Amino acid sequence: MELYTERHADRPHEPAFRNILNIDGLANAASSIRRLENLRRKYAADQNKEGLRLVLEKGREGRAEALGRVNEKRSNDTDRIIYAEIAEWLTLWIQSPEVFETWIDLRISSRDFKEKFPDEIE
16 A cells, blocks of 8 residues: 555545546537536635646646547547537637536537537537
């Protein structure tokens, strides 16, 4: 146990980020972004600059992964549209995290979203 403590003492944020981001589908992505936002708010309240940096870095990693899946040759058209949507969500959250929750509620209730993703999120 002591060895584990020594190895992880220099990474105090690691447990908070374990399995926080899942972009396999719109519902998972929305939940993940909400978890990131909750963590971002906590770190902001604590004035934890390193935590804030790591939260935004995790969002950027998720966005890069989503864009990578859009460009994968093995991806079908439906998956490309879903991952492009997720990349857009992450872009908005990274740029304006305070408005994300309001925006995502409006986006999900929009006609465009319902036409593109009729069976995705309720």
